[in-house]
Amino acid sequence: MEEPVKNRLRVLRAERNWSQADLAQKLEVSRQSVNAIETGKYDPSLPLAFRLARLFETTIETIFFDESAPRT
Amino acid sequence: MRLCNRNLTGLQRRSLALVGSMMAICAGTGGIFSRIERSHFSAPTYYVIALFAVTPIIGAMVVIARYLAAEKDEYLRHIVVQSILWGLGLVMVIDTFLGYVIEHASPHIPALTAFNMEIFLITAAIALRIQLWRNQ
Numbered sequence: 001m002e003e004p005v006k007n008r009l010r011v012l013r014a015e016r017n018w019s020q021a022d023l024a025q026k027l028e029v030s031r032q033s034v035n036a037i038e039t040g041k042y043d044p045s046l047p048l049a050f051r052l053a054r055l056f057e058t059t060i061e062t063i064f065f066d067e068s069a070p071r072t
Numbered sequence: 073m074r075l076c077n078r079n080l081t082g083l084q085r086r087s088l089a090l091v092g093s094m095m096a097i098c099a100g101t102g103g104i105f106s107r108i109e110r111s112h113f114s115a116p117t118y119y120v121i122a123l124f125a126v127t128p129i130i131g132a133m134v135v136i137a138r139y140l141a142a143e144k145d146e147y148l149r150h151i152v153v154q155s156i157l158w159g160l161g162l163v164m165v166i167d168t169f170l171g172y173v174i175e176h177a178s179p180h181i182p183a184l185t186a187f188n189m190e191i192f193l194i195t196a197a198i199a200l201r202i203q204l205w206r207n208q
Contacts (some may be wrong), residue, residue, distance in 0.1 A: 032207050033147035041207060042147055 006063045009038045012056050028053055091193060092158040094132040101125055106186065139178040140176050151203045159196030163188050 012024055020038070024031040027048070038043035043064075044052070053060045080088070101124060114119070136156065143149050166184055172183055184191065 029145045030148055032144055032204060036147050036207050039207075042150065045146055048146060 001012050005064050005066055006040065007037065009034075009052070009063060012058075012063065013038075016056075023055075027051055083139065083142050087135055090135040091132050094128040094135065095190060095193050097131075098125075098128040100126065102186040131195070132189065151200060154203065155196040155199035158199035159192040159194075162195045163192045166191060 009023075013020070018026075020034045022033050024034045027034070029048070031043070033044075037044050049060045049064060052063055056063065105121060105125060108121075137150075138147055140152060143152070167188065170184055172180065
């Protein structure tokens, strides 16, 4: 089975003192969506990943990373 | 945006109401058809009756398709599709099993094919609830 992509969403959210509901509101998605992404149960689509990156003013690679990928 | 009774979006409320109506129509037509089953009609009449029987199922499919097209939350779309697959899967399992048993072993077992729509929707609803509960 494919390994889910890891993410730093919880850390980034905590740095800004945002609750899951706050982030969900900013992204215009459900709180369940934020929780599912945070816990790695669901990998977001590219458009949603870009929205997250824009919201946190960073790159997608900073938020999401694949631990099984070979490091360069 | 939550998909629960307390906080449904307009789209979710409308879609649930329409699917519920289709389910009620399906149950109603199922009851009527089981009563007129003993009557003898011409073959074209049976085709018309069969078309009436599938109309609410097509209606429910259209409502679900329109909901999926309009729902902006991709995760909700994802779990709704998964729930639909659970519903379809259970209907196929029950139909295949009972179809074989009725044809070869016990023709007196009541066919559940008249309740396909209800089985599908109830299974899908339970699967959706479980997925939402797992992701509280």
